[in-house]
Each structure stands twice: as C-alpha cells, then as structure tokens.
Amino acid sequence: MQTPTSPQVKxxxxxxxxxxxxxxxEAEMLARMSVKIGTGLKRSELVICPPFPFLGLSAYMRMPKSISLGVQDVYPERAGARTGEVSLSMVKDMKARYVIVGHSERRAGGETDALVSKKARAVIAAGMRPIVCVGETSRDGDAKYLRILREQLLESLAGISKNNASTLIVAYEPVWAVGASVADDPHETAETILFIRKTLADMFSERIALTIPILYGGAVSDKNAAAFLAHAGVQGLLLGRSGRDSKQLAGIIKASELTPFPQI
Incomplete structure (x- = not known):
C-alpha cells in the first residue's frame, strides 16, 4: 500500500x-516563473492555482509532469442557470486536476461545511482531486479547537465513501496563521496533524487514513518549509503569498525536494 510517505508518492x-x-x-510572468521553478522535480509536485481568468495562459501549454493546474474554488454542478459561477466541466476542460474547497477565506464569506462536502463530492465525481481545507480561528488552551476541527472534518467530508476517500487531500490551515507574519510551531502542528489523521481513521479506516495526504498552510516561507515537512507530519504545503514570490517559491520547492520523508 502506498502511504503519503512512500517513495512513489510525491x-x-x-x-x-x-x-x-x-x-x-503579470500572470504570464508569474506562470513562467512557476513553471521554471517546478520543472524537473523528482520528489515533489507543484500545483499552480491561478484565478479563473488566467487558467488558459500560454505558459501552461507545455508544462512538465512535475507541475499541475488547480483552481481555488468551483461550483458543484456541470452547467446551468448559475450566473457568475464556474463549473467543474469548465475547469476540467482547462486541464485543472486539483480543486481547493473550503478555504478559510471562502468560509469567512459564509461557505458552510455542507457546501464544502457537496463540492468535494462533486470534484471526486468529475475525476479531479479536492483539497479540503479545515482549521480553527483561534488556538485555545483547553483543546476546544480540536473539537472544532473534528466537526469540520466530519461535516466537510460527509457523504464521501471509503472507495473515494483516498482521492482526498486535506489541508490544515489555522486561520489565525493565514496571511500572518508568524506560522504555527511545526511540533505543535504535528500534534494537530495526528488528531486529524485519527479522525480520518475513525471516519474511513486506519488503512485509508494513511493514504490521504495532509498539507499545512499558514505563513509558510522558505525559512520554515523544511521544518514543517520534517517535523509536522505533513505531506505537502499550501502556499499563499510565498507561492507568488520567486525566491520564496524556489526555497520552498528546494526544501520539499531535499527534506527526507518522515515516517507517520
């Protein structure tokens, strides 16, 4: 069985x-920079998630296998009278393979766990992979945030079968760290990641839980990326502003390529 730390898994x-x-x-320049940095990767896959209008840039036409396209959100239907929405069939036709759902900024705008679940299930049904975001708004001393995380996972992943669960990717993004200057401590993150994986095991099975990659997002930089990859028990990173900075992105990719895979 391939787990998130298996040599075959990037x-x-x-x-x-x-x-x-x-x-x-500007988007073309950013795309070319990203493709240059992501070319030739051996142990990593770079997923570029531009805004919808920039999905068809020429820089994406000849991307290497180490780079994939993703989108930041999607409407969970193929077509219809939904003014202003973008459908799964549209983004799939543009070669997107990954879809972020339930990002904290979307949740802050009113997106519910039920809608996140609907989107995740629709993404899987369309043959793409959902990156389901969960995270607490604040870190308390009596572990209430763990109950919040468990509830988010149970409701955001509701209706996903065991057969489809290995298609999931979970991104842990503590909301208080998103866009901040200081990230979570990797060792404290490790405890939360263990809790998330235990919850996934309760929902699906221990075997299936070990096949679901968990990412960390929140003030990731070239200075702390290696520490999160080595000590936090995660199998990847969700970047915001650092994903648009050439120096930062290059440093983070280097850390991903060189940091040994920890055992989980």
Whole structure:
C-alpha cells in the first residue's frame, strides 16, 4: 500500500495565487516563473492555482509532469442557470486536476461545511482531486479547537465513501496563521496533524487514513518549509503569498525536494 510517505508518492506544494495578479501580462510572468521553478522535480509536485481568468495562459501549454493546474474554488454542478459561477466541466476542460474547497477565506464569506462536502463530492465525481481545507480561528488552551476541527472534518467530508476517500487531500490551515507574519510551531502542528489523521481513521479506516495526504498552510516561507515537512507530519504545503514570490517559491520547492520523508 502506498502511504503519503512512500517513495512513489510525491509531496504536494500548492501555490494559491488568490485574487492576484491584476493583469494578464503579470500572470504570464508569474506562470513562467512557476513553471521554471517546478520543472524537473523528482520528489515533489507543484500545483499552480491561478484565478479563473488566467487558467488558459500560454505558459501552461507545455508544462512538465512535475507541475499541475488547480483552481481555488468551483461550483458543484456541470452547467446551468448559475450566473457568475464556474463549473467543474469548465475547469476540467482547462486541464485543472486539483480543486481547493473550503478555504478559510471562502468560509469567512459564509461557505458552510455542507457546501464544502457537496463540492468535494462533486470534484471526486468529475475525476479531479479536492483539497479540503479545515482549521480553527483561534488556538485555545483547553483543546476546544480540536473539537472544532473534528466537526469540520466530519461535516466537510460527509457523504464521501471509503472507495473515494483516498482521492482526498486535506489541508490544515489555522486561520489565525493565514496571511500572518508568524506560522504555527511545526511540533505543535504535528500534534494537530495526528488528531486529524485519527479522525480520518475513525471516519474511513486506519488503512485509508494513511493514504490521504495532509498539507499545512499558514505563513509558510522558505525559512520554515523544511521544518514543517520534517517535523509536522505533513505531506505537502499550501502556499499563499510565498507561492507568488520567486525566491520564496524556489526555497520552498528546494526544501520539499531535499527534506527526507518522515515516517507517520
């Protein structure tokens, strides 16, 4: 059985551009930079998640196998009278393989666990992989945040069968660290990751839980990426602003390539 630490499984480095950049010219430059950094990777896969208008850039036409396209959200239907929405069939036709669902910034705008579940199930049914985000808004001393995480996992992954569970990717993003200058401590993150994996085992099975990659997101930089990969028990990273900075992205990719896989 391949687990997230098996030699055949690559780490995921997911660059979420969010609502950036402002122009197509800037997006082309950013895409070319990302493709250059992500070419020739052996132990990692770089997933570029641009805004919808920039999915069809020429820089993506000849991407190496070490780079994939993803999107930051999607509407969980193929087509219909849904003004302003973007469907699964549209993004799949643009060669997207991954879909971020339930990002903390979407949840802050009112996205519910039930809608996250609907999106995740629809993504799987469309033959793509959902990156399901969970995370607490604050870290308390009496472990209430763990109950919040468990509830998010149970409800956001509701309705996903054991047969489809290995398609999942879970991203742990403590909301208080997203966009902040200071990340979580990798050793404290490790305890939370163990809790998440235990919850996944309760939901599906221990065997299946070991096949589900867990990413960390929240103030990831070239300075702390290796520590998270070595000590936090994660199998990849979800980037925000550092995914748009050439120096930062190159350093994070280097850490992903060189840091040994820990055992889980």
């Amino acid at each position: 780490r995921l480095v997911v660059a979420n551009w969010k609502m950036n950049p402002e122009t197509k010219k």
